[in-house]
Each structure stands twice: as C-alpha cells, then as structure tokens.
Amino acid sequence: MNLGDSFDSALRSIGSNKLRSLLTMLGVVIGVGSVIAMIGIGEGTKKKSLAQLEVMGSNRITVMPNWGRGHGMSVGDASTLRPADVDRLRAQVPAIKYITGVVSSRFSGQSTVKFGSNAARTSINGVEPSAQFIENANKMFAGSWFTDMDNELLERKAVLGYAVYQELFDSENAIGATIKIGNQNFEVSGVVDYKGGSGFMNADDQVYIPLKTAQNRLLGSKDRLNYIELQGVDSTIMVELQREVEDVLSATRKDATGEDLFRVMNQADTLAAIQTQSQILSMLLAGIASVSLLVGGIGIMNIMLVSVTERTREIGLRKALGAQRGTILTQFLLESVVMCVLGGVIGILLGSVAVQFVAALLQVPSVVNVAAVIWAFAFSSIVGVVFGLYPAVRASNLLPIEALRYE
Numbered sequence: 001m002n003l004g005d006s007f008d009s010a011l012r013s014i015g016s017n018k019l020r021s022l023l024t025m026l027g028v029v030i031g032v033g034s035v036i037a038m039i040g041i042g043e044g045t046k047k048k049s050l051a052q053l054e055v056m057g058s059n060r061i062t063v064m065p066n067w068g069r070g071h072g073m074s075v076g077d078a079s080t081l082r083p084a085d086v087d088r089l090r091a092q093v094p095a096i097k098y099i100t101g102v103v104s105s106r107f108s109g110q111s112t113v114k115f116g117s118n119a120a121r122t123s124i125n126g127v128e129p130s131a132q133f134i135e136n137a138n139k140m141f142a143g144s145w146f147t148d149m150d151n152e153l154l155e156r157k158a159v160l161g162y163a164v165y166q167e168l169f170d171s172e173n174a175i176g177a178t179i180k181i182g183n184q185n186f187e188v189s190g191v192v193d194y195k196g197g198s199g200f201m202n203a204d205d206q207v208y209i210p211l212k213t214a215q216n217r218l219l220g221s222k223d224r225l226n227y228i229e230l231q232g233v234d235s236t237i238m239v240e241l242q243r244e245v246e247d248v249l250s251a252t253r254k255d256a257t258g259e260d261l262f263r264v265m266n267q268a269d270t271l272a273a274i275q276t277q278s279q280i281l282s283m284l285l286a287g288i289a290s291v292s293l294l295v296g297g298i299g300i301m302n303i304m305l306v307s308v309t310e311r312t313r314e315i316g317l318r319k320a321l322g323a324q325r326g327t328i329l330t331q332f333l334l335e336s337v338v339m340c341v342l343g344g345v346i347g348i349l350l351g352s353v354a355v356q357f358v359a360a361l362l363q364v365p366s367v368v369n370v371a372a373v374i375w376a377f378a379f380s381s382i383v384g385v386v387f388g389l390y391p392a393v394r395a396s397n398l399l400p401i402e403a404l405r406y407e
Helices: 003-016 019-056 083-092 147-151 162-167 213-216 235-250 267-310 312-320 323-360 372-396 402-403
Strands: 060-065 097-106 109-117 116-127 140-143 158-161 177-183 186-194 206-212 226-231 260-268
Touching: 003 019, 019 097, 019 372, 060 235, 083 097, 083 158, 083 186, 083 235, 109 162, 116 158, 116 162, 116 213, 147 162, 147 213, 158 162, 158 312, 162 402, 186 206, 206 213, 226 235, 235 260, 267 323, 267 372, 323 372
Parallel strands: 116 206, 158 186
Antiparallel strands: 060 226, 060 260, 097 116, 097 226, 109 116, 109 177, 140 186, 158 206, 177 186
C-alpha cells in the first residue's frame, strides 16, 4: 500500500464516523479560529491607536506641568508652566519647528458652544496659530485659521473641529457666523477638515481660539499654561530634542530637592509603547487560544486510541495479509493529521469571519494577520502529528495473532 492508498483509507475511516470526526475536530477548529481572531483584533486595535496618534500630529512633544515624581498638583510658581517657558524654548532650542502654549477647558470639564438653537459640549483650546501644524490640523474644510495678529489683539475668533461644526451647523456654511462660548460671542474663521479621531483627545471634537484671548477673556489663566506642545524639525532627532527641552525647563521648574516639576512626553515613545504593549497582548491572547489547540489535540489522541481498539481485529487481519508496520502507522497517523488539517482550514475561515464581526463591533480596523494564519495552520498540523503518533505506533505494534484473537 502506497501513501496515496493510505491517505484514501484514512479519509474513508474519517467519513465512516462523520459526527465523531466532526466533534473531534471541534477543539482544533476553536483553537485555530481563536488564535486568528484574537491576533487580528489585537492588530486592529494597535492600528487604530497608531492612526489616532498620527491624526494628532507627528514629531510631537508635549510638556505637562507639575508631573515630578512624588509631587501633588500644587499651584506654586515653579510647578506651573508659563508663557515665558515657551519663549525660552523658542529662543534656546533651534530644533523646534513649531511651538505653542495651550490653555484648555479639558482639565475643568467640557464647555458648551452654541449657535442658534444648536449646542455642543466640547473642549475649548486656547492656542497660537502654530498649533495647526503641531496637531496636524492645517487641512481646512472651510475658511482659515486665526492669525498671530488676532492672538495679539485678543480677537474673539474660533476654529471648529469637524464634529463640532456638524453638530452646530449641520453642513451649512459656518464661516463668519457668530457662535457663543460661555457668555461670549466668537466669530468662526475656519473649520478643520475631518480627521477621524475618537476618545478623550478626539481631534474632531475641539474648538480652537487664540491663546491670549483664552487667557485674558475666557478661561481665566492670564499667566499660566495647562501644557506646551511643540514639533521638531525632523523625526530622527526627537530624543535629542526632548533632552534639550528638559535641560531648558530644568533651570526654572524644580522643587526644593532639585527634582523636575514637569514631564516631557515624546510621541515617538508613545508609539513605541503602544507597539510593545500590543505585541505582548497579541502574544498573550495567542497563547491563551493555543490552549484550545492542545485540548483539541488531546481529544484527537483519545479518539484515535478508541479507533485503534475498535479496529484491532482489522489491524490483525491486514497484518496477517502482509501489511507492513510502517503502513499501519502511516494510515493512523494520516487520520490524525487529516482531522487536524481539516479543523485548521475550518478554523481559519471561522476566525477570519470572527475578526470581521468583532472588529465591526469594536470599531477597529479588520486585520487578518497572514503570519497568524500560517502559524495556526502549521501548529494544527503539528498537533495532528504529535497527538496522533502514539495511537499510530500502538496500532502498528499490535501482533497479528493477538489482534485476530481480540474480542
């Protein structure tokens, strides 16, 4: 009997017990499908997180006040960022391309913006015009950003994020319209194009006004900044740029023990952290899902041992007619491998469908990881060999006389 005959015999044996074979393959199906689904969802989540960071701007560094280790949120002079810090950084760090101080209502709760009978709860950010480049918000749906002169003259101008624009104006023209922020009137100068952000830092759910207007007329923090944002001239020097920023600010922002009262957050570090965490999560999920494959393998071994017992007389008869030990071993091993491979194929199909479904529910990109598919399929085949080997060896070692006498 050649390999083709052994394969054909294995298929007939599996087909003669369809329900039992299907239930045996179920563990492999669930294992392979789970591996593909979990890794796919992990990759989709990572892709969405990275896309959101890209939406917020590249080459970006954020300086937060009073984040020194072991310190509370005090309001002392050294622990508060000020416009003078922006001026120092602009003058002393040539690698900074754009920089702005930021005063935001985000830290005290969202504000209400009104136009006619429409109202929206959103974040009001007082920024310099350079924020449009730092936050990747220079592509406009309509109008334009306010100018440096508007900032100096404390003009009441506003640039709307796309989601705020839709909520207030419902796709109607907004340029030149007067909106009310708090109890003050602001003229809409521009609408930022749709960026597709989400969550707490949704780039589409923002209203930008001139920094000095926010400090002196709206948010009541004339000489204080909530944080500083800046963009480097090149993404390859972000580590050096971060170090220079820290050195400049350390001269004035220290506590009595000499510890810095600020924290500089590099977006490149955030990207790397997200990628690392996502990789660890994907590996963890894949490991958990792989347990199902092992359980499925144990189920296959169990059924194959039962099959060997049930077919003892058949094995004895075939051996008595001249079947070689290797032929018997190959046939039973092929039965195990075929069930695992078929289970793997079904698992790949179900896992791919599950990725599409769960991704739609979680609103993340649907990613079917090719490497995960190959790995899961290969692992299911290995499971078939490993867990089918012992029953196959046991079948091939049966003595013809004892097998024929088996009841």
